[in-house]
Amino acid sequence: MLGFKRLIALAGAISCLVTGFAALAAEPGHPTDWQLGFQTAVTPVMDDIEWFHSYLVFLITAIAGFVLVLLLIVMIRFNARSNPTPSRTTHNTVLEVAWTMVPVLILVTIAIPSFRLLFFQLNTPAADLTVKATGKQWYWSYSYPDDGNFEFDSLLIRDQAKLKPDQPRLLGVDNELVVPVNKTVRVLTTGAKVIHSFAVPSFGITIDAIPGRVNETWFKATREGIYYGQCSELCGRDHAFMPIAVRVVSEQAFNDWLGQAKQKWARDESAPSSVAAADPVTSR
Ligand SMILES: [Cu+2]
Numbered sequence: 505m506l507g508f509k510r511l512i513a514l515a516g517a518i519s520c521l522v523t524g525f526a527a528l529a530a531e532p533g534h535p536t537d538w539q540l541g542f543q544t545a546v547t548p549v550m551d552d553i554e555w556f557h558s559y560l561v562f563l564i565t566a567i568a569g570f571v572l573v574l575l576l577i578v579m580i581r582f583n584a585r586s587n588p589t590p591s592r593t594t595h596n597t598v599l600e601v602a603w604t605m606v607p608v609l610i611l612v613t614i615a616i617p618s619f620r621l622l623f624f625q626l627n628t629p630a631a632d633l634t635v636k637a638t639g640k641q642w643y644w645s646y647s648y649p650d651d652g653n654f655e656f657d658s659l660l661i662r663d664q665a666k667l668k669p670d671q672p673r674l675l676g677v678d679n680e681l682v683v684p685v686n687k688t689v690r691v692l693t694t695g696a697k698v699i700h701s702f703a704v705p706s707f708g709i710t711i712d713a714i715p716g717r718v719n720e721t722w723f724k725a726t727r728e729g730i731y732y733g734q735c736s737e738l739c740g741r742d743h744a745f746m747p748i749a750v751r752v753v754s755e756q757a758f759n760d761w762l763g764q765a766k767q768k769w770a771r772d773e774s775a776p777s778s779v780a781a782a783d784p785v786t787s788r
Pocket of ligand 1: 701735738739740742743744
């Protein structure tokens with residue numbers, strides 16, 4: 505009877521662990537405590553990056569295991585004690601061709617999916633929406649060039665008391681970048697004065713934001729939620745405090761948001777940006 509109870513308790517503990525891990529795995533968009541591996545993938549590109557990563561880990565493990573086995577065989581069978589009169593063989597054509605060709609073939613099996621992934625990342629498909637992210641010191645400004653003449657600033661919420669429950673510390677921002685789900689979004693990046701980098705791990709994108717030029721990348725988020733990233737190019741004093749928050753919403757919710765955003769942030773060319781006027785540090 506005691507054994508049966510223990511078994512039940514063990515099963516309970518295991519199921520708790522499994523559901524716990526499942527909950528962790530479902531936790532989207534930002535780093536979590538005791539996280540192993542990548543953040544949740546929500547774009548086809550990030551799915552492919554994860555696949556390629558796992559593929560390489562298996563391949564590397566197999567190669568390392570094979571070399572280990574060969575070394576053990578050499579150490580055990582061909583040491584001076586167990587093999588006192590060594591063979592004087594110096595050439596073996598078949599073996600030499602094999603150990604040249606096999607690594608070449610392994611590299612080819614890495615190169616093919618690697619290049620395929622690279623082209624997938626670099627070729628922006630026909631976009632449903634374009635957003636422009638401008639890296640400033642030290643926050644991001646977003647605009648939607650095809651959807652109205654407005655731009656807004658996205659600043660870290662520094663006061664922890666003002667964080668909403670779903671906003672992680674050092675990642676939550678006042679104004680999130682909002683995009684529709686299941687739509688191809690083209691991202692244009694540029695820098696105002698120094699180089700920044702726009703990176704969102706869940707989307708598998710990292711692209712430099714360079715003053716004087718415009719870089720382009722894309723993503724297609726397949727799940728609603730909020731996904732966080734950080735500036736990934738050392739850009740100065742507050743580099744660590746200019747997070748990227750992207751809220752992926754339904755198309756309807758996006759259109760509603762867009763309507764409000766156009767009114768709220770309609771650009772008045774004559775007035776200075778509200779942030780620049782209010783905060784002497786950020787206007788530097
Ligand atoms: Cu930075």
